Structures are given as structure tokens and as C-alpha cells.
Amino acid sequence: MKLVSIVFSFRNEEKNLKELISRVDTAFKKIENYKYELIFVNDDSNDNSEKILEELQESYMIKIINMSRTFGVGPCVLAGFKHSSGDCVVYLDSDLQDPPEVIPKLLTEFEKGHDVVHTVREKRLGESGIKLFFTKLAYKTINRLSEIDLPIEAGDFKLISKRVLQKILSQKEFRPYVRGLSVWVGYKQSFVYYTREARAHGKSKFSLFSQGPITEFINGVTSYSLKPLYIGIFLGFFSLLFSVVLIAYAFYAKFNDLAIPGTTGILIAVSFFSGILLFTLGIMGIYIARIFEQARGREKYIIKEIKDFKSK
Numbered sequence: 001m002k003l004v005s006i007v008f009s010f011r012n013e014e015k016n017l018k019e020l021i022s023r024v025d026t027a028f029k030k031i032e033n034y035k036y037e038l039i040f041v042n043d044d045s046n047d048n049s050e051k052i053l054e055e056l057q058e059s060y061m062i063k064i065i066n067m068s069r070t071f072g073v074g075p076c077v078l079a080g081f082k083h084s085s086g087d088c089v090v091y092l093d094s095d096l097q098d099p100p101e102v103i104p105k106l107l108t109e110f111e112k113g114h115d116v117v118h119t120v121r122e123k124r125l126g127e128s129g130i131k132l133f134f135t136k137l138a139y140k141t142i143n144r145l146s147e148i149d150l151p152i153e154a155g156d157f158k159l160i161s162k163r164v165l166q167k168i169l170s171q172k173e174f175r176p177y178v179r180g181l182s183v184w185v186g187y188k189q190s191f192v193y194y195t196r197e198a199r200a201h202g203k204s205k206f207s208l209f210s211q212g213p214i215t216e217f218i219n220g221v222t223s224y225s226l227k228p229l230y231i232g233i234f235l236g237f238f239s240l241l242f243s244v245v246l247i248a249y250a251f252y253a254k255f256n257d258l259a260i261p262g263t264t265g266i267l268i269a270v271s272f273f274s275g276i277l278l279f280t281l282g283i284m285g286i287y288i289a290r291i292f293e294q295a296r297g298r299e300k301y302i303i304k305e306i307k308d309f310k311s312k
Contacts, residue, residue, distance in 0.1 A: 005086030009076035010094040011043040024100040041065045041076040064307040075301035098157040106159040115161040115187035118154040123195040
């Protein structure tokens with residue numbers, strides 16, 4: 001019988017945990033030749049989530065990984081991956097937006113020999129049109145700039161085989177973009193389409209312009225592409241042409257006794273070139289920051305304790 005490790009990164013999800021685990025268990029009752037373990041990575045919750053999980057450990061194979069502080073979704077997912085022992089790993093959100101009932105479809109694709117099975121959202125209930133627009137725009141931007149072809153509307157909910165998981169964990173990036181890594185490693189990949197449900201309880205911790213989505217977008221671009229650095233070259237070339245035109249106009253005006261605009265021309269030129277310089281320096285700064293984080297050599301996360309179901 002094969003083992004599936006199901007990984008959840010969560011923070012303050014006390015209202016969703018019981019229903020989530022019950023639905024996972026119900027889904028697996030319809031699957032033959034598979035058993036499962038639940039790995040909950042606690043991103044320093046301050047509600048009753050941990051206590052609820054400890055009570056549920058009496059009935060389910062639940063491993064609780066408590067982080068020493070809040071590290072964010074990415075590091076928590078990697079911690080869950082590292083402490084999984086299944087033949088494959090399924091990662092999904094703990095807010096019930098990703099329905100556990102889709103897991104049997106993922107395992108069907110896994111049985112066909114696919115090492116990575118992405119879920120693609122055909123519909124996203126309970127989300128505004130503007131958020132959907134910017135999300136799709138972000139995916140397209142990452143695809144256009146990077147060397148990977150990230151499936152549009154494919155989020156974190158996916159199945160990863162054990163051999164691909166080992167390749168992902170062997171990468172040395174300090175701030176890896178896990179969605180991108182699952183594509184970058186290659187191997188045989190497949191897709192399952194589903195409807196993403198509205199959040200069951202509580203409020204989303206990742207609003208459209210919050211730090212989380214913006215950081216994920218920047219990581220997605222800079223982790224797999226050097227093209228943003230080349231933008232500075234093109235802008236510099238464009239500004240050079242612009243300056244040549246200004247110089248030519250200045251000589252033309254001088255030799256034809258035309259009045260030369262004063263402050264207006266200076267302000268336009270200074271603001272134009274300053275904007276290009278600041279934009280280019282900002283792009284370079286992002287890459288330098290990633291180099292600094294990598295060279296600093298710190299651990300991606302720190303685990304405070306692990307409460308294994310085996311100890312029960």
C-alpha cells in the first residue's frame with residue numbers, strides 16, 4: 001500500500017481544521033491501495049489551532065511541525081516536504097478553498113506515471129474580478145520574462161512524486177519559488193482542472209497588494225530570469241537616443257536664432273533620466289538582495305518542535 005503525505009502550511013485556522021481533516025479522510029475512503037499522513041506546519045499560530053490538532057491526533061495520523069516564529073508559506077511548505085515520508089506529496093491550502101475531493105484525480109494521474117500533477121483553477125469563487133485580473137497578469141508576466149512555462153491559474157495545490165521532491169529539496173536557494181521549481185525540475189507533468197471554492201471561515205491573509213503576493217511575484221520573476229536586468233540596457237539605449245534628439249534640437253535652435261526653452265526642457269530631461277536610473281537601480285537592487293540572502297547562509301526556517309502521531 002502506497003503512502004501519500006499531505007502537507008498544509010497554516011496560521012490561525014482553528015475554524016477550518018476539523019472539516020478539512022474530515023473531508024480528506026472521506027476522500028481517501030474512496031481510494032484503494034493508498035493510505036495517508038497529514039503534516040500540518042504551524043506558522044506560529046496564536047489561536048487554538050495547535051490544540052485542536054493535538055486532539056485530532058488521537059484519531060488521525062497527524063504530524064504537527066511548530067515553527068519558532070512566523071516564516072511565511074514558502075519556508076513552511078519546504079519544512080513539510082522535508083519531513084514527509086510518502087511515495088508522493090500533495091500540498092494544498094488549509095482554508096478549504098482547495099477541495100480535498102480533487103486528490104483522487106491527482107492520484108489517478110500519478111498512477112499513469114506523472115511525477116508532477118498541477119491543479120488548474122477553471123473558476124475561483126468568492127474572489128473579485130480585479131484580483132483575478134492581476135493574478136492572471138502576474139502569471140503571464142512571469143512566463144514572458146522567465147525560462148519556465150508556469151501554468152496560468154495553477155497555484156500551490158499539486159501532487160509531487162518522491163523523486164521530484166528530492167530534487168526540489170536539494171536546491172540551495174534561500175528563498176525558492178516552489179511553484180516554479182515544480183515546473184523547472186522537469187519530469188512528466190500533468191494537469192487536473194477544478195473549481196476553487198470561496199474561503200470557508202475567516203479572512204484571507206493574502207490580499208491582492210499585501211506583502212505575500214508581491215513577494216511571490218518578485219521571486220517568480222527573479223528566480224528564473226535575468227531579463228529584468230537587460231531592461232536597464234534597453235532603457236539606457238532609449239534614453240541615449242532621446243538625449244541625442246535633445247542635443248540636435250538645441251543646436252538647431254541655436255543656429256536658427258530660436259528661443260531655447262529653459263526650465264521646462266531641463267525638468268523634462270532630468271525627470272526622464274532620473275526615472276530610468278532609479279528604475280534600473282531598483283531592479284539591480286532586487287537581484288543584489290537575493291545574492292546577499294544567499295551569501296549570508298542562514299537557514300530557511302527554524303523548527304521549534306515536532307509532535308508526531310507515532311508518539312501517541
